[in-house]
Amino acid sequence: MTSMAADGSHAVHRRRAVIASTIGTTVEWYDFFLYGTAAALVFPKLFFPGSSEFAGVLASFSTLFVGFAARPVGAAIFGHYGDRVGRKATLVTTLVLMGVATFCIGLLPGFTSIGVAAPILLVLLRIAQGIGVGGEWGGSVLMSMEWGSKKRRGLMASFPQLGVPLGLLLSTGMIKLMTSVLSPADFDSWGWRVPFLASFVLVLIGLYVRLRVMESPQFTEVKEAKAVVRQPFIQVLKEHPMEILTSAFIRLSEQAPFYIFITFVLTYGTSVLKLPRGDLLNDTLVAAGLGLISVPLFGHLSDLFGRRLVYGIGIVCTALYAFPYFGLLDSKNSGLVLLAIVLSLLFHDIQYGPQAALIAESFGTNLRYSGAGIGYQLASVIAGGPAPLIAAFILEKTKSSTGISWYIVGCSVVAFAALILMPRTQLNAEEAAEADVDAPLGAKG
Numbered sequence: 001m002t003s004m005a006a007d008g009s010h011a012v013h014r015r016r017a018v019i020a021s022t023i024g025t026t027v028e029w030y031d032f033f034l035y036g037t038a039a040a041l042v043f044p045k046l047f048f049p050g051s052s053e054f055a056g057v058l059a060s061f062s063t064l065f066v067g068f069a070a071r072p073v074g075a076a077i078f079g080h081y082g083d084r085v086g087r088k089a090t091l092v093t094t095l096v097l098m099g100v101a102t103f104c105i106g107l108l109p110g111f112t113s114i115g116v117a118a119p120i121l122l123v124l125l126r127i128a129q130g131i132g133v134g135g136e137w138g139g140s141v142l143m144s145m146e147w148g149s150k151k152r153r154g155l156m157a158s159f160p161q162l163g164v165p166l167g168l169l170l171s172t173g174m175i176k177l178m179t180s181v182l183s184p185a186d187f188d189s190w191g192w193r194v195p196f197l198a199s200f201v202l203v204l205i206g207l208y209v210r211l212r213v214m215e216s217p218q219f220t221e222v223k224e225a226k227a228v229v230r231q232p233f234i235q236v237l238k239e240h241p242m243e244i245l246t247s248a249f250i251r252l253s254e255q256a257p258f259y260i261f262i263t264f265v266l267t268y269g270t271s272v273l274k275l276p277r278g279d280l281l282n283d284t285l286v287a288a289g290l291g292l293i294s295v296p297l298f299g300h301l302s303d304l305f306g307r308r309l310v311y312g313i314g315i316v317c318t319a320l321y322a323f324p325y326f327g328l329l330d331s332k333n334s335g336l337v338l339l340a341i342v343l344s345l346l347f348h349d350i351q352y353g354p355q356a357a358l359i360a361e362s363f364g365t366n367l368r369y370s371g372a373g374i375g376y377q378l379a380s381v382i383a384g385g386p387a388p389l390i391a392a393f394i395l396e397k398t399k400s401s402t403g404i405s406w407y408i409v410g411c412s413v414v415a416f417a418a419l420i421l422m423p424r425t426q427l428n429a430e431e432a433a434e435a436d437v438d439a440p441l442g443a444k445g
Contacts, residue, residue, distance in 0.1 A: 013214050017147040018159045020213045021140040024095055025163025026170070027206040028136045031102035031129060031199050032067070034171040036259070039064045040266040041175070041277065042192045046110040047119045061388045064263070066123050067130035068385025074134020075377040076233050079370030082139050083232035086215050087369065091139040095210065098132030099203030101125045106196025138373030141356040146216035146365070154307065157356035158299025164352065165291030168262065171195065172288065176281045218365045229366050236363065236371040242423055243362040247375025248382065249418035252411040253315045254351040256383040260404065261344040264388040265329070268395065273332055283338045287345040294346055298353025307358040312419055314350030319412035321347055326401035362423065383411065
């Protein structure tokens, strides 16, 4: 009877951990994607007036990149406290930081009001956003994964990844709502601020849920065994440099194309192809909605067939799709444009579903927050941040999407090499035998 009660209690806390992790990441990614959409549609004119259209876009995407560059800093800072103090307290802090920064962006005056101070403040708030997201991912994934069954780590770790399609749905939906009820002039003047200010409500919801979650059982065991590391950031760099580097580089094929697919496509579609802004936002909403199914599906499949196999298939699909993607967009046919955007995010999700468990399992529990977070967020500097900038530069210089497609192929080649070189998991023999996460079916036993 006691065992049944304990099992029931564990199940309740497991559900709370999953819900809290997913809601938290949804709020954080809502804030982060909202900035990306505004950077493509509003910020060039608002914060960088007087520039040519191309220079304004580059300047706006540069502020986007600053947020990416700050993410490894956030991973290092909050990874330290996450491995020292615990997952729960750290996650509450990252959520507050991200929410306050996003709310303040919604209040920020434009260049015409306060001059050069406007873009400077924008950059500082973007840095705060980046630090918050940098510390968020590792803790959310670990809170969910460490409460779950070892045999279902791929599925459990994929639930916080749903924050990406959910955040994309919410942010794109809010932009779509505001652009549909307001005139273009009103949206550019004040309407874009409403989604940023509304994030405050989401933060309050996220905090309510997170404060009701208990610390993860695996980290609790580490504390009880007095195995907490004094300097986790330093130690993980010394002991697991290859795991960190390969964790970053396997994301080249996932993150760099992703920000071309959801951010740069708005610039390319409206400026080059002259497609309606609303249609592109609708297509993104459909693709993000499908991600609610595809992300956990591929996480689950990684439990059955192995992380590397599923992830490798995603890399190959992304490379093969690089040229057809722009071919479908360039057709300007509404059905084909929708297909282009949906398939782009589907191939992304093949990698994103198993990615969290694949990276997190490369590190032991006492170094996992720091190691997984740093490896994951380093990709922001080499992949996600530069991608829209590189795509915009290639398009301006060549007047063609061909170079962008080759860029996506190159990212996929590097990612596949990193996947091959990635060290096997740090699970101990007992855990590996129970979880059996990396062996394809038929190869087990």
